[in-house]
Amino acid sequence: MHGIWVQGPERVLFACHECDWLHRMPAALPEGAVARCRRCGAVLASSRPDHLVRTLTLTFATLVLFTIVNAFPLLELKLGGRETSVTLLSGALELGHHGMWDVVILVLLTSLLFPILHCVALLYVLMPMVMGYKPPGAVWVFRSAHLFSPWGMIGVYMLGVLVAFVKLSDMATVVPGVAVYALAALLFCSTAAGNALDCCDIWRRIGEVDDGHP
């Protein structure tokens, strides 16, 4: 039987999310380090220097880009003297005209609402934390952010726009709108924000102020 002693002050207990294997790890990893599960190789944690400020900046940029994406058309179509365009919102709502409200809700949630709520939740928790205090309800808000994140599908949406662009180029003149470039930048910022975010450290901070839990 392998005996592992319960965490000392500088080490924390980690259980792998994929195989449940126990690890004792330093609370703060050295720079550039990635901790992998000894049994299954899943990434347990990685060092994310300056994660608070970096995530905050990138999340703020994502939210700003969201307003730009929403204000301009993604694609414009010109055919026989007629012109049409599609925006993130008009595209999502279009199927409502055909009575397919289930699809409208699905598209609205995955392309608009969940990604935006995710950003707002992160900003709500991170902004005060950078300034050194904990916002009220941080536990609840950060938990919600964790729930929203798998349902944001901006990357998939971007692919959908590219496929639509190529497909329609065959039959008409398609002009990519300002929103396409903003959407590409948004995708980059939100991915970078996701990579910068150190959930473990944020939970540690939330826990510390809340009930003095290490």
Added chain:
Amino acid sequence: MAILDLTAKSSGLIRCHVCALVTPSSENHPCPRCATPLHVRKPSSLQKTWALTMAAALLYIPANIFPIMTVVQMGQGEPKTILAGVASLIETGMWPLAMIVFIASVVVPLGKIVILIYLLVSVHWGLKTYIKERIALYRLMEVFGHWSMVDIFLVTLLTTLVKMGALATIEPNRGVSFFGAVVVLTIFAARTFDPRLIWDSAHDQR
């Protein structure tokens, strides 16, 4: 201080699935840090995953039988299913697009359903081998799972853009709803499956 075993479960500890805190606790008690109800393993993981996977498999049939959109050009055109759409992309020489749509709308959802059934059956039978391979399949499913939404986004974009009256129009059809349901169900199914169950059967062997 307590002596710990190899896994959290065998040491009487629970990992919070939201904030990752590992604490000595019991089923359904709130996490001391984030108040989420704790579970040693995802509750009724196998039953829920079976139900969601079967529902997805069942709805995949109408999703492919019913047309998803109608392209009318110069007054000509008829409702097309997902596969007919892929076929017409091939006909017009758009091979890369045909591949993307085929992978996203056929390979990904079907692959997910097959992988889920295989993982479920292997856990039921207490399979002790091919653990790394099964974990690799699970991870594959996690990474590519939501790409099947491409077709849904594509239909909304095309129907909004192509409203050129007599010249060309694209209308959505009922198949989209069924396909959307399949996507949502497979995502939930993958999330209710607990990969630790794959390791548990191997661990029991010791």
